[in-house]
Amino acid sequence: MFGKTSSPIRQLLTVVLAAGSLMVVDSYTTWLSPLHKVADNVVRPLYWIANIPEGIQDWGKISVISRGVLEQDNLRMQQESLIHLGQLQRMSELAAENVRLRQLLNATELLMDSVLVTEVIGVSPNPRGHTVTIDRGRDDGVYVGQPLLDAEGLMGQITTVYSGHSIALLITDSTHALPVQVLRNGVRSIAEGVSDFNRMTLRFVSPTADIIEGDQLVSSGLGGLFPVGYPVGVVTSIKQKPGAIFVDIDVDPSAQLDRSRHLLLVFTTGDLGRGGSDR
């Protein structure tokens, strides 16, 4: 790349200038986007290879298990299923009542969401960039901006879609923000990521706002991107600095952002035209 006579410092200066120019071009223009897309497709097999140890571990967990443990699991699941079925009966009664009340108020009926199960096939090796790669893509009807859930709560949204895989930005990424509301009283706010899998912050909350520690936050549906009512996190601490106009509120995300492997892609009825109709 460099001539043998060129000094190391001169070489370094050249590289620093080139790197600086690349960073500026990549940050402020979209000229290099095709390059990113090509590179993502090229390195995808490496993600697959990197997942082999975890796949073997999962296979071992499933294959090497004693009969006693299986029986215990089976019994526990049957009991859980019974409890959930009981709760579901109550839920369907509540849902029917909710529809009746909404009709009385002449309000729009809540849309039912359909989901598609997907698996994480790669996580960003950069601890500051919170993205995951999933095994569903354009062929499965996935689209940019589609919400992603795990069993516990909202995980993030799809940012890049390829034919067979997609990349999702997690809600804890420092570039991500989503509108939320307190489940207890409906107070609205914006939850922002801070590049920490276990923490988010609420922005621009007045010291007089009715938010207390332990409050459950759910997506408010404002902005139209995320569906309403999915768990986002729990308020863990509220601090007010002297003289500050707003309070600092920390939120513990509900989703297991750095652990979940099987996720759900949400298709609301409004997305049917975008590819979710056949689910």
Next chain:
Amino acid sequence: MRVESLTGPVILSLIIATVFQLIPTSGVWIFWRPNFLLLVVIAWILYIPDRFGIGFAAMVGLLADTLFRTTLGHYVLVFAVCGTIAYLLSRWLMYLSMFHRAILIFIITICAELIQAMLFSIWDVPFALNYSPTVAAFAALSWPIVDLLISRVQVRRP
């Protein structure tokens, strides 16, 4: 030794380092994992500085940028600076024991973390520097394996 003969080991070492880098982890291991690509680059530069230099480090940095989905140029800069340090120190390699080389890796990793913190601060991305000593310690602990493997390839040269 013919010029092409090192291409295979270099590509293989980069692929292995990349796979180690991409293995999904959770909890604090996400932050503690050393940059294996950087370790491999430093090893090649330390052992064969007449073949691998700052340009090589910059090219692998570009590969790291695409892998880590960072702004292109970010790891080019980090790898080039660390590669330059390794290149300048390579002439004293024969006087350094494995322990000294591990300490050298610890210092280079701290430098890499500081440069990253500076770059992330430009883009207003939070960077927890409190993880840096642990990352550097794990890099230093991983170094003997990388060092032994690369030195084996280097020693086999006729």
